[in-house]
Amino acid sequence: MLTFIAILFLLAILMAFRMPIAFAMGLAGFVGLAAQLGMRPALSVLERVFFDTSSSFILVAIPLFILMAELLTAGDVTRRAIIACQSWIGHVKGGLAMATVAASVILAALVGSSTASTAAMAASAFPEMRNHNYSDRLAAAVVSVGGTLAVVVPPSIVLVVYGVLTETSIGKLFIAGIIPGLLTALGLALVIKVIAHTTDQAPKGAPFVLKTAVVQSRHVLPMALLIVAVIGAIYGGIASPSEAAALGVMGSLIIVLFQRSLSFGAFNRSVSGAIRATVMIVTIVACSAIFANYLAFTRITQNLLEFVATTDLSPTTIMAIMVLVLLIMGMFMDQLAILSLAMPLAFPIAMALDYNPVWFGIVVTKTVEIGLLTPPLGLNAYVAAAQTGVPLKTIFRGILPFLGMEIIVLLLLLCFPQITLFLPEFMTR
Amino acid sequence: ETLRLGDFQSTSHIVSVEGTAKWMAAVEEATGGEISFEHFPSQQAAKSAAQLDAVNNGILDAALLGAIYHAESLPLNSVVGLPGFYGSAVQGTKALQTMLEEGPLRDEFLAAGVTPIFGFVLPPYQVLAKKRLGMPADWDALDVRTSGSTQAMTARALGAVGISIPGPEVYTAIERGRLDAVLFPLASVPGYKLNEVVSHISTNGSFGGYSFVMVLGNSVFDGLSDDVKAEMIRLGGETATHVAQAQDASVSDLIVEWQAEGIDTYEFTDAELDTIRDALTAVNTDWAERINNDQAAEILETYRKLTSE
Amino acid sequence: MNVLDKLLSKLEDTLHLGGCLALVAVAVLINGDILLRLFFNEPVQIQFELTELYLMPALATLSLSRVFRDGGHLALDFGPETLPGVFGKVVALGRLLLPAVFFAAVTYMSGKFALKAFTNNEVEYGVLDWPLGWAYAVVPLGCGVLVLRLIHDAFVVRADHT
Ligand code: NA
Ligand code: NA
Numbered sequence: 001m002l003t004f005i006a007i008l009f010l011l012a013i014l015m016a017f018r019m020p021i022a023f024a025m026g027l028a029g030f031v032g033l034a035a036q037l038g039m040r041p042a043l044s045v046l047e048r049v050f051f052d053t054s055s056s057f058i059l060v061a062i063p064l065f066i067l068m069a070e071l072l073t074a075g076d077v078t079r080r081a082i083i084a085c086q087s088w089i090g091h092v093k094g095g096l097a098m099a100t101v102a103a104s105v106i107l108a109a110l111v112g113s114s115t116a117s118t119a120a121m122a123a124s125a126f127p128e129m130r131n132h133n134y135s136d137r138l139a140a141a142v143v144s145v146g147g148t149l150a151v152v153v154p155p156s157i158v159l160v161v162y163g164v165l166t167e168t169s170i171g172k173l174f175i176a177g178i179i180p181g182l183l184t185a186l187g188l189a190l191v192i193k194v195i196a197h198t199t200d201q202a203p204k205g206a207p208f209v210l211k212t213a214v215v216q217s218r219h220v221l222p223m224a225l226l227i228v229a230v231i232g233a234i235y236g237g238i239a240s241p242s243e244a245a246a247l248g249v250m251g252s253l254i255i256v257l258f259q260r261s262l263s264f265g266a267f268n269r270s271v272s273g274a275i276r277a278t279v280m281i282v283t284i285v286a287c288s289a290i291f292a293n294y295l296a297f298t299r300i301t302q303n304l305l306e307f308v309a310t311t312d313l314s315p316t317t318i319m320a321i322m323v324l325v326l327l328i329m330g331m332f333m334d335q336l337a338i339l340s341l342a343m344p345l346a347f348p349i350a351m352a353l354d355y356n357p358v359w360f361g362i363v364v365t366k367t368v369e370i371g372l373l374t375p376p377l378g379l380n381a382y383v384a385a386a387q388t389g390v391p392l393k394t395i396f397r398g399i400l401p402f403l404g405m406e407i408i409v410l411l412l413l414l415c416f417p418q419i420t421l422f423l424p425e426f427m428t429r
Numbered sequence: 430e431t432l433r434l435g436d437f438q439s440t441s442h443i444v445s446v447e448g449t450a451k452w453m454a455a456v457e458e459a460t461g462g463e464i465s466f467e468h469f470p471s472q473q474a475a476k477s478a479a480q481l482d483a484v485n486n487g488i489l490d491a492a493l494l495g496a497i498y499h500a501e502s503l504p505l506n507s508v509v510g511l512p513g514f515y516g517s518a519v520q521g522t523k524a525l526q527t528m529l530e531e532g533p534l535r536d537e538f539l540a541a542g543v544t545p546i547f548g549f550v551l552p553p554y555q556v557l558a559k560k561r562l563g564m565p566a567d568w569d570a571l572d573v574r575t576s577g578s579t580q581a582m583t584a585r586a587l588g589a590v591g592i593s594i595p596g597p598e599v600y601t602a603i604e605r606g607r608l609d610a611v612l613f614p615l616a617s618v619p620g621y622k623l624n625e626v627v628s629h630i631s632t633n634g635s636f637g638g639y640s641f642v643m644v645l646g647n648s649v650f651d652g653l654s655d656d657v658k659a660e661m662i663r664l665g666g667e668t669a670t671h672v673a674q675a676q677d678a679s680v681s682d683l684i685v686e687w688q689a690e691g692i693d694t695y696e697f698t699d700a701e702l703d704t705i706r707d708a709l710t711a712v713n714t715d716w717a718e719r720i721n722n723d724q725a726a727e728i729l730e731t732y733r734k735l736t737s738e
Numbered sequence: 739m740n741v742l743d744k745l746l747s748k749l750e751d752t753l754h755l756g757g758c759l760a761l762v763a764v765a766v767l768i769n770g771d772i773l774l775r776l777f778f779n780e781p782v783q784i785q786f787e788l789t790e791l792y793l794m795p796a797l798a799t800l801s802l803s804r805v806f807r808d809g810g811h812l813a814l815d816f817g818p819e820t821l822p823g824v825f826g827k828v829v830a831l832g833r834l835l836l837p838a839v840f841f842a843a844v845t846y847m848s849g850k851f852a853l854k855a856f857t858n859n860e861v862e863y864g865v866l867d868w869p870l871g872w873a874y875a876v877v878p879l880g881c882g883v884l885v886l887r888l889i890h891d892a893f894v895v896r897a898d899h900t
Binding site for chain 3: 014015016017018019020021022023026027030043044046047048049050051053054055056057059060063064067233238239243246247249250268271272274275276277278279280282283375376382385386391392393
């Protein structure tokens with residue numbers, strides 16, 4: 001236990017002295033493993049952790065969706081589409097940020113990975129908000145938080161992994177995610193409205209002119225076609241969700257070539273930008289895998305959850321403790337690592353207390369998603385920072401009010417299971 | 430002594446409940462606590478393909494290996510992946526246990542730095558689809574999800590196309606029609622909820638196998654007392670039989686369940702079985718050529734004999 | 739010093755180009771697979787294994803150092819950027835040298851791992867017999883250049899300042 005605290009302290013120190021997060025986690029995890037198992041085993045973990053982490057077909061969606069967004073942005077397609085939206089709702093304070101949330105919901109129906117979605121929105125929606133004099137703080141926060149919708153709204157990698165680990169119906173989980181996803185989006189819009197009305201972070205745009213709005217709307221067409229095509233490819237059985245990301249790249253390339261709005265140099269910059277974000281993300285995932293490996297060998301989570309299971313606390317208290325543990329794990333670990341570490345213990349406890357497995361899945365997903373928004377390991381905020389150049393400090397500050405709303409939504413889901421269960425029960429009746 | 434045991438399966442899987450966990454508990458009890466285990470399920474200690482390395486590097490003392498993940502170090506053991514051999518988990522497990530007692534399969538483990546304690550198999554892979562697949566003509570040009578080269582070859586031998594799709598995406602891929610069929614062990618179907626998206630499941634096919642082998646690092650095993658070694662192996666044998674029976678029983682239950690859900694669970698006719706078996710002999714030849722090991726033919730022969738009993 | 743700097747940058751840019759090409763290859767392969775499958779019922783069989791074994795590791799690790807050079811590996815920015823005095827110098831140096839040690843260990847271990855795969859002719863049995871050495875080799879390559887970059891920045895850049 002003392003070693004564990006020392007390792008956490010080491011991690012905190014390294015991060016406080018501005019060592020790159022990935023490097024700090026890798027180092028702290030490595031030192032932890034060496035202390036726990038000895039030097040030779042710790043070294044041997046390094047043999048293949050980078051290969052094992054990156055050699056995954058599921059991950060291709062990340063560079064591909066980022067590339068798609070980069071291409072659309074480089075080819076001016078996103079800007080025009082957003083101007084079109086702006087012409088309809090720009091006169092509302094914070095309208096553009098709300099449009100970004102709406103776009104995140106649509107993107108979420110395409111993407112199953114929160115980081116990929118954040119990167120795509122950061123590359124496309126953020127520059128527009130900046131152009132329209134939104135504060136960096138709000139704009140970057142909106143894309144970070146909007147990204148989390150991707151794993152609640154189906155398809156979702158997190159829900160599938162939960163389903164497989166716990167043998168819960170993936171179909172039901174997918175349906176169950178829809179209302180909580182929309183509820184989250186609604187909550188985010190509400191926060192934007194409040195911020196827009198109480199601060200000057202979200203200025204009002206030009207007044208509404210019907211004719212301009214109608215004329216501008218034609219610029220939405222290419223994006224709309226692309227989205228229909230990619231979603232169509234998934235739902236029409238032409239491509240799996242990961243493969244669909246590649247279709248998105250081809251579609252956006254066709255659009256920008258058709259509009260003659262992409263130079264070779266801009267194409268190069270897009271690919272380079274996508275690589276840059278991917279390398280950053282995969283390095284963090286690989287290094288946090290080393291840390292997660294250390295965490296697994298300490299058996300801290302196991303002991304904690306086993307302890308919870310043996311106490312005679314009330315079911316509500318136990319559920320609260322479990323959610324809290326998941327939230328804390330979210331501060332240090334990747335979502336999928338949390339699921340594989342915690343579900344084998346947390347799920348049986350939840351079932352023993354007679355909670356619904358589908359509901360629990362949505363609660364767990366929502367909880368680990370919140371971890372993507374909190375320091376020290378807040379992957380969505382990192383992706384947004386890398387893509388936009390806004391300092392992390394600013395982004396985390398901007399996320400704060402949204403985090404409050406995320407917690408409120410989580411509490412609503414916890415207190416009213418019907419929000420989650422209504423749709424799957426209705427549809428399977 | 431506490432042994433760190435790595436496992437890539439989750440603790441809720443039948444293989445874990447009726448196999449790994451049961452064996453660990455039995456060993457702990459039989460040795461009066463002299464041996465205890467720290468279990469690291471769900472790839473917590475090492476990824477599936479890294480479990481063998483982890484034992485050799487001292488990260489783990491023991492591991493439940495999926496032989497298929499280690500075809501490079503354990504090429505002969507990949508024989509269990511071939512189609513057309515065992516018909517039930519009990520039959521396949523019996524054959525595997527015999528081959529692990531002595532002979533090339535056992536020697537291969539020892540040479541790889543680990544001692545096999547016991548091994549068992551999943552019930553044979555079946556085909557799940559949205560229509561009934563029988564004669565090779567039904568399979569023509571279908572997109573069939575397979576995992577690994579042997580299964581891909583199996584699909585090709587039947588005229589279909591072997592498609593690799595990550596496990597978590599199989600559900601969506603079948604539901605949306607990206608895949609026409611999937612070769613899958615029936616015991617794992619509930620885990621991936623594939624019964625929600627297919628309408629026909631074969632029950633007496635043999636589209637390949639899958640073996641698990643519990644191993645201890647050679648130096649760890651050699652350091653144990655003879656009593657403990659003997660107990661581990663004896664209990665391992667019992668566990669292997671038990672987990673095989675449990676899986677076969679569970680598959681029978683699942684079939685009844687699926688029938689109640691309106692799924693067509695069907696048996697191939699003898700004519701279909703013969704035709705399929707003939708088509709699949711090409712897979713064995715291909716396997717022997719690929720692993721290019723002079724004991725390949727011998728192992729095939731032994732395995733054929735043991736699974737015909 | 740300048741030559742060293744140029745050489746290192748050139749090396750990084752070359753590896754980065756490799757990473758970029760890997761990404762383009764992924765996009766082309768998957769689309770080719772989808773289109774050929776859709777119109778000619780003839781998929782690109784090698785697509786999945788090529789992507790998973792070679793292209794993904796390459797595009798994720800080859801540019802490690804170039805991304806570091808561009809400031810792409812994020813750090814928390816809550817504290818002050820530079821600290822005064824000797825302590826500040828130690829921190830600035832440690833920030834580069836500790837990761838250098840860590841990645842040197844990764845380079846050495848993953849390099850040994852790749853080398854073993856080469857000497858044993860290890861293959862992954864798939865649509866083709868994929869040689870694993872080449873799949874593993876991108877990791878020590880990317881990490882190794884990052885080590886050079888970290889050491890370079892620790893000593894050369896600092897030497898320039900003082
Ligand atoms: Na989604
Ligand atoms: Na976090």
